[in-house]
Amino acid sequence: AREIYPVLDHSRGEGCWVYDLEGTRYLDMTSGVAVRALGWRYPPLVAFEQTLAHILEELPGQDFDHIPQTLLAERLIALTPGDFPKQVFFTTSGARAVESAVKAAIENTGRTRFVAFRPAFHGRTGYALALTAGKAVQRNLFPQALPVIRLPYPETARRPAGLSAEEWGWRCAEEVRLAIEQEGTDIAAIVVEPIAGEGGIIVPPDSFLRGLRAVADAYGAWLIVDEVQTGLGRTGRWWAIEHSGVVPDALCTAKALGVGRPFGAVIGRSPLFQRGGRHSETFAAEPPQALLTLFLLREIERLGLLENAARMGERLMAGLRRLAASSPWIGEVRGRGLMVGVEIVDPARPEVPAPALRDEVLRLCVRHGHLILLGAGTSAIRFLPPLNVTAEEIDETVARFERALAALAPDRVASPRG
16 A cells, blocks of 8 residues: 555645645545545534534543533444444443443353354454454464355356346355354344445445344354444445345444544444343543534534435446446446445456456555555445545546556556456
8 A cells, every 4th residue: 555655744634635735636536544534624513523622522421421422322323233232332442332232242141152254344352353264364373263154255256147136135144144054143232334344345235134043043142233334424324234125134334434533333232231230431522523423413414414415326336337448457346325335357257356456456445546545355445435525526537547447557457467
């Protein structure tokens, strides 16, 4: 990544635009990896943040109640699917939100075996790392902290010919049930991303998630959804799991939740823990942080950003699919809302992953298009604009991406290893 991107100027930027140290302006379609839901230096947010100077910076939320934390917990409970009693546990990152959900599932089921998928990314710490699978460099030498039954995530490339997406989803869920029967039925939880983000923006059939809910229920296990990258409006709904109509037992969120600061939460069945002291963090929903997040949630509603994410996502995918129709370098365009992936392929060998070719496209985006994008999975490029992105910015993104693809040498082929 250091070889692809310029050194950015930390003192400049607004909306979708950032600058390098030489003053070159770039169109940024990463939103800080889905952190900046309102873009860089959103003026009303900057102004609101300045009003918080008199607020107490830190009150340990696990020991003391305060109004901003309570209001935020109530707001998140109201936004999360399920009409059962819920609790919120605040934390400081997505990985820690997953850790908290894992411990809650163990606490409530009395079991320690989990089901997870490949590819999957849930974090790089302890239990979260035990559930993660995608890059060996993330796991080498670190011991497995949990017993995990791991299955393939339902990627399009694996779908048998003649099988509908709906049928494929149910079949993949049935594979989960069979694996549980073979490897151990004492399951605490199934942990899944409703869209595999780091794995390549892989959108599973809705039937897959419905099937996981049924499997979890059959074994008395929890269904934990990791919405760290997908949540808070990115897919056109508050939560990506809502597209399938599935109600999880626990939902993990972070990234956009912190409005640029380290912040996460798990919202789940009450009680998450059977007694006090079972799990705790010093820092979490401090008063300024809670107020900033409440401001974000209000702006998403006030500006209609769920609807904007859905509309602009359709516009972005339509533009990218027009490019795919004439570009030999694009194998697939997939996504939901403003979470979009483009699979880069070598036209001579489209079935072989092409990470080196993908990285070259990213370089050309920076150099020829002044467009900043990120990789995902083995050969995909991901587009994660802020939720308030405009139609003009979406169209400009597609045009700049097209220029980058046009700059690829026509005789360019992938190396034997991709």
